Amino acid sequence: MTEEQRPGLRIGILGAANIAPASLIEPAKRNPEVVVAAVAARDGARAEQFARKHGIARTYDSYQALIDAPDLDAVYIPLPNGLHGRWTRAAIAAGKHVLCEKPFTANAEEAREIATLAAESDRVVMEAFHYRYHPLITAAEQIIASGELGKLVRVETALSFPLPKFSDIRYNYDLAGGAVMDAGCYAVHMARVLGGATPEVVSAQAKLHDPRIDRAMTAELAFPAGHTGRISCSMWSTDILRISAKVVGESGSMRLINPVLPGMGHLMVVRTEKGRRIRQFGRRPSYDYQLDAFAGAVLHGEPIPTTPEDAVETMTVIDAVYQAAGLPLRIPS
Structure with a gap:
């Protein structure tokens, strides 16, 4: 070549x-x-x-x-x-x-x-x-921004999956493991995206694998505009498999089913006084959209939303969740 x-x-x-x-x-x-x-x-x-x-x-x-x-x-x-x-x-x-x-x-x-x-x-x-670059999330943001749901009241996001192999690196504190780091980072990021801002952590409750490693976590959030939120995540708990997001406003609600891996199947369900509608946005993998965005940024100077500054906001919430749950912050390996 x-x-x-x-x-x-x-x-x-x-x-x-x-x-x-x-x-x-x-x-x-x-x-x-x-x-x-x-x-x-x-x-x-x-x-x-x-x-x-x-x-x-x-x-x-x-x-x-x-x-x-x-x-x-x-x-x-x-x-x-x-x-x-x-x-x-x-x-x-x-x-x-x-x-x-x-x-x-x-x-x-x-x-x-x-x-x-x-x-x-x-x-x-x-x-x-990668989920951030899929048309499902773009459409969800547009619906919220349009005011169709009214003033936001509540945002709930969840990612739970079973990982019973406790020798896995995701349970290793020395490698910055834990449920909030692995599964919960998605829930935190989705809450920020759909909630429109970086929230404060009001409270958090962990289920422990060992004194420093969370196998599951829930946290209550408060957003600057007055709406509340909740994130939940698990690598091993009774909540076996859940990948979802829900946004409730004064005039309606929106539910996203499988927003993290939408290329494997997903649904958007919007309910307002006008009725209910269901939308889907194709099966193209979210990883393809992500690579398109990365190449576009490098080769053509196109903007991206998942910048280091955005990551600072997400990691600030993750740290606050661990602090509220009485667990130590993760440290670099």
């Missing part, structure tokens, strides 16, 4: 992560402006096996070596939570654009530090809240 034929955005993956095929590799095959050009893993054999399986041309046996590669434009970071900040810093320092999995960092202090570094650079640094 000549330089003129080279895709516009060459991305390297840090870690042979299970999420990478769905979140980046397959979407890149459907995006003519993007190629996944390299993968790094601490185990070189694992990187090579992953590369062969997914048709990736080059491997590295260290994360830093990939970051330093001069022909890569961007880095995708699907590492454990506690490593996100460390390797985002390294990528920015090396002049790379960054697509970092959520949660963006281990805590709000680290998010603020990364946001400052990103602002001082000319690089695109984007948190990978």
